[in-house]
Amino acid sequence: MIAAGAAVVLAAGTTGWAVWSNAQLQPDAATTPAQTTVEVVSGDMVAETLASGKLQYSFTLPVIAGTGGTVTEVPPVGATVAAGGILYRIDTRPVILMRGAAPAWRDFSADMTRGEDVRQLEANLKGFGFFAGEPDDRFTRDTSAAVRAWQKSLGVEQTGTVSRSTLLFTDRDLRVSALDTRVGAQVGEGTPLYSATGTEQTVLLNMKSTDRGLAVPGTPVTVALPTGTDVEGVVGTVDDPVEQPAADGTGTSVVIPVRIDLLSQEALGGLALSTVTVRFASTLQEDALTVPIDALLPLDDDTFAVELPGRAADGGRALVPVAVGAFASGNVAISGDGIEVGTDVVVPRR
Template structure:
């Protein structure tokens, strides 16, 4: 028992001493020299094309602006204008009890009958309409004298109406500007509908619809302002716009990118009539995020940056060559400064390792 108790401490001391000696060797041993070259693969510089685009839907919409109120009472017996039609002075919009409701230019809404002896700006507006329609040649003085009454009767005759010489407020809807594209509220004005007067039935449309593209937050970062958008029109043609301001909706986490026409022109040009006046219309579109550029192409991963921030590549031989980057997209770059067919390094394991 005494011999065994003496052996155990000796063995333990030997183990501890060995461990200490290994630790000293491990810590004090000099580190190995770093590899003289970084592992890499190579790729050949070839001619090609680099570009990028997104395929999304463009939304077109005519934003309506209320411009006119109906004063007629009765049943709608006919609709004489379609949504989006351009109308001018004296155009009939719809009929109530077979009597036409006429549009005319003027800031003052129709609010009373215009007949002999009545004066005011609404009379002047009516005189302007009658002048434009070749029924009146007198002064536009806002006074319904005999010449104005005679013109009213002539106008009534041309519309197959009783020649009373008096125009009711129900006969006219004055709007601020004409000619204009207009839209009727089809929920209120349709054949057989009953009107009681006071309905806001008429909206004016802008000269051109608005265009926008709804995108995600991630997509919005790829779409800077001023880049081209090619929109396929309903007839199969092509409209070209450019991206504008972005509007973010925090609740839905969506971004709306405005699409503008070039030099202040409308996106749809003379083809805007193809777009329905009511609601939103969607058209397939391509957003060119990076214009296509042809030249010598290399993977973008082969590019390195010098201390001065200038780009370069490293040839297979290890020689560093400064380059100019003309375009980059989808992991590839078009460069100048290196010859076609050369092999350039890409950091990574050697082929076959």
């Protein structure tokens, strides 16, 4: 990934007010470039810092065998497994994905003690349509009956109990990214079967340490896709600075790893693992009066003016000195006598 780089210039100056006649200041008509006018507008001066990043799936998770035996089913690469779906089968017995943050650390049966893992199991069975009550932390006869009904739907033995090796709790759906085994393979407990990721993509990038202030969690950003589409996002996490080899191969540089969360996965349109450009916006000046940069005319090394049509005593053009503020995106903030929203200023004709 390429570190971010900023292209923002600040300038300021003050001066008095003066007017010169068009005849005194303008060159011969034969050498005067074609000109037109634009209006002074009001708004925040916003600069953009660009960073190159890459779309990545949100996390990785190894799916390992909960018991030994023959692999009789694994999903294909790219498949998505949702809550209630089959992660794999060993000796034809399915292992099921359930929603939850706590791992399955013990078997579920009527003689077990209370626990939040029971509530988690019941919440899933309720979501699947097999548990009618309000999930709690007790494994009761109602829980066992719901388990048997669920087991019947899976086509497995209806014991009313659940082995921890037949469940995997996660807080989101999984996407199969790479297989480590195949159907027919003999595996032992703990053998990696495949690698999985989240189904949502984020953007990972490295920012220059000098741009660290732009990457604040929750800050809105715009992500430009290689398809020409923009997707809105927010800064998710900002990690501690790390060293990486410098781009020119001489020494190292310090970068800040940043994760960008996207507000719309659908906007990606199936795009995956692609290089994107992230635009960080920063406000340089609020409620500024702005004109295009090429409206500025240098009077000396420190003083600028803008040209106003019809303001000279003879009705021609007049130069009005202005104080110059922030520059951004081809525009500049100005202030001066007679400068207000809607004032026409002269610019070269494009």
